[in-house]
Amino acid sequence: MISVLFAVLTALTNGAASVLQRRAARTVPDSEAMRLSLIGHLLRRRTWLAGIGLVIVAAVCQAVALATGPIAVVQPIFVIELPATLLMAGFVMRVRLPASLWYAVAAMTLGLALGMISAAPQGDGAAVRGAVWIPALILTGLFEAALIGTALGVRGNARGALLGLAAACGYALTAALMKDAMARLRGGGGAVALLASWQLYAT
Known part of the structure; x- marks a missing residue:
């Protein structure tokens, strides 16, 4: 249960980080896209730095999840990051998401759940x-x-x-x-x- 809990926390903090980074990136001129100067612009924005802080928190949570559970169980749980990110983005950026998007998310999540149940991954392989x-x-x-x-x-x-x-x-x-x-x-x-x-x- 510890690995599942920290996998969920990883997904949620990663989702929040993505929303904050996206919000900060929206303030950067399009001309800066795919250029190194983009990093300079973002480093001056607290929202983006807060997103980076959450990425670090997510990495720690992921480490705990992977240390206490098999990768075949932990990683698929991260799929909940997608709906969590969409919900947070819709709230923070005040954007209404179309119903068709939620159908796609539900289908993907259901497909993953069925795949996990069918495969029933277990074990905790040795180090490479x-x-x-x-x-x-x-x-x-x-x-x-x-x-x-x-x-x-x-x-x-x-x-x-x-x-x-x-x-x-x-x-x-x-x-x-x-x-x-x-x-x-x-x-x-x-x-x-x-x-x-x-x-x-x-x-």
């Missing part, structure tokens, strides 16, 4: 060893570069979708790295093993 990370990191990096590179050449919803997919892949890799780092913490090495783990810093 040796050079197994190398192909995973290279392939993920290439895929991320292709998505972001393509996003640079398009605008509107297509850019949002490409960057959203890149973010999702980044989150997936981060979760795997975090799980590996936390496995070393629980493997008998304690905090020393965790702090000596490159996976923690890669996360």
